[in-house]
Amino acid sequence: MAKKARGADGGAVPTTAATVALRSAGIPFTGHVYVHDSAVTDFGAEAARELGVPPERVFKTLMVDTDAGLGIGIVSVRDQLDVKALAAELGAKRAAMADKALAERKSGYVVGGISPVGQKTPLPTVLDGSALEYETIFVSGGRRGFDLELAPADLLRAVSGRTAVIRRG
Structure with missing residues (x-):
């Protein structure tokens, strides 16, 4: 019988499209669960x-x-996405943030829980280079x-992504 995956706290890791994709690809990760406050945006x-990170x-x-x-585009939560830099990386001349309903439909996740891994519609993905630090x-x-x-290189492998400077600090 297969052993259930455990999170950093020893608790069970939720099964999501992201965890299924990572396990299928043999990519190591640690799950971290915390109590989300529904009033927080x-x-x-x-x-x-909540994770103390x-x-x-x-x-x-x-x-x-x-x-x-x-x-x-994947950037740290302390930074803002430089939409023009991401557009250039994607071979586009212009870009804007996608509508929330479209993001949820294409990713298969709800806003605030959109993982770059296991999206319903795989899209070109760029990880900010600061992740490599x-x-x-x-x-x-x-x-x-x-x-x-997970390791940034493993994330890139999971999403067939690349790195570039796409943040505004």
Whole structure:
């Protein structure tokens, strides 16, 4: 019988499309569950605070709509996405943040729980280069109150992504 995956606290790791994709690819990760406060809308800052992790190690997944199609930018929660820099990386001339309903439909996740891994519609993905400064980073695990900790190189492998400077600090 297969052993159930355990999170950093020894508790069971929720099964999400992200965890299924990582397990299928043989990519190691650690799940971190925390109690999400439904009144909170700054999901990344909440994750950093609740997990006791510096905000520069917690990364948010943002979907953009460009003249070349949809794309994903992943930046730390302490930074803002430089939409123009991401557009250039995606081969587009213009970009704007995707509508929340579109982001949820294309990713298969709810806003505040959008993981870069296991999205319903795989999209070109760019991880901010600052992630490479850390042995591991945290990204949403596919629901609010659940983050995945993994090596940046493993994240890039999981999403067939690349790195570039796409942040405004």
